[in-house]
Amino acid sequence: MSLLEVRGLSKAFGGVRAVANVTFEVNAGELLALIGPNGAGKSTCFNMLNGQLTPDAGAIAFEGQSITGMKPRQVWRRGVGRTFQITATFSSMTVRENVQVALLSHHGRLKSLFTRACDQFVDEANALLERVGMRPQAERPCSVLAYGDLKRLELAVALANKPRLLLMDEPTAGMAPKERIALMALAADIVRTDNIGVLFTEHDMDVVFAHASRMIVLNRGELIAAGAPAAVRADPEVQRIYLGSRH
Template sequence: MTVLEVKGLTKAFGGVHAVNGVSFSVAAGELLALVGPNGAGKTTCFNMLNGQIPPDAGDITLNGASLRGKSPRHVWRLGVGRTFQITATFGSMTVLENIQTVLLSHHRRLFDFWGRAARRHIAEGMALLERVGMASQADRPCAVLAYGDLKRVELAMALASDPRLLLMDEPTAGMAPRERIELMALTAELVREKNIAVLFTEHDMDVVFAHADRIIVLNRGELIASGTPAEVRADAQVQEVYLGSGAMFGHGPEGSP
């Protein structure tokens, strides 16, 4: 079943088309990788899907309902979760409190945050932490965690809102090779278990080829290839644009939109 459908998505900044007529879809339980060199338009595309910036043209639908013009909060309420290249947790709060905060918002109980909040959603939060391998660190402040552990907490926070679509921006950035493999294997297991659609960007092509069901490739804002990992690896245009120069295997941060 198609969860996300993007048609003709376009965004320009001045005379530069950061994203130009991009169309694709993501099905429930599918991991779709969005790849390309720095400046290809990946982050701009993500920010339009998430409601952070409005598209100039095109449409974005989640289970048939348009997301265009919706604020990030409304997009989140409709079932779109997101993780970020730089982890977004509350450092002074414990691991469990971070999960509880998301659960309180998801269940619309933030009004009770300063009252009985600490006693709410403990079992639900611990179940999520158990699932990502962080239950033993539930009482530790996020500020003292190793970076790989923070990524696991952020994944649990994203899953706490029970999303239908999960956007993951560079999920393994800054992690050691073994941690990257473990996190993406865990992510793949969880999203298929919960039948969540996943769109992720990633510079580590070993991670992409190992875990993506399909790959779409952007270059200068335009979609130049789409298919299975084997099909994309063999695509003549992808080889010409990326593989010859090695740009497809760069590990630097996303550049301009």
């Protein structure tokens, strides 16, 4: 059984098909890259997987159980973490507090009215920050972080509930080449040690070819290719609509 099974996923906006009959799966222990031109339906696809959008048709199963049509917070409770293309963090809190909120939520403690929040799960939060290399910046307000650091913070937040599947929407966009490699190496390391699955979208083909175990290609909402990176790279259709001449 695959970790995530997606069958016949479809979504239209105002008559325009954004995602049409897309089928794929993600296995534990692999990094699956989802690539395609802007507007191909990658983000729509992602948003359906974590429950932000409800699919028009199709089924999504996580660990054998349907999560189709669930709300994001329910999907998260099942063990699916996510990072966003445009980083989404709590700008009025410190770096550690961002992780603490996720931990409080994971442990079901957010309804508490009188305990002091900033004293709870400090060690666990520090450990997560350590893992993504953000421990030295734990006390800083999240609003002053550099872009690459925000991305790493997001990863720490997404890991707070020990997810078995991680969805990463353009995890390295806006980073320098070395930072990109470092972040994806980190993701690959988490995949190995925790035996989780990662699905990510990416425009930087160096990153994709360096880290993806497999890849799938979307164009105009349809899945046009799937397979090992080398095979997909050689596919003439993929070269024509996406990769261009240089890859």
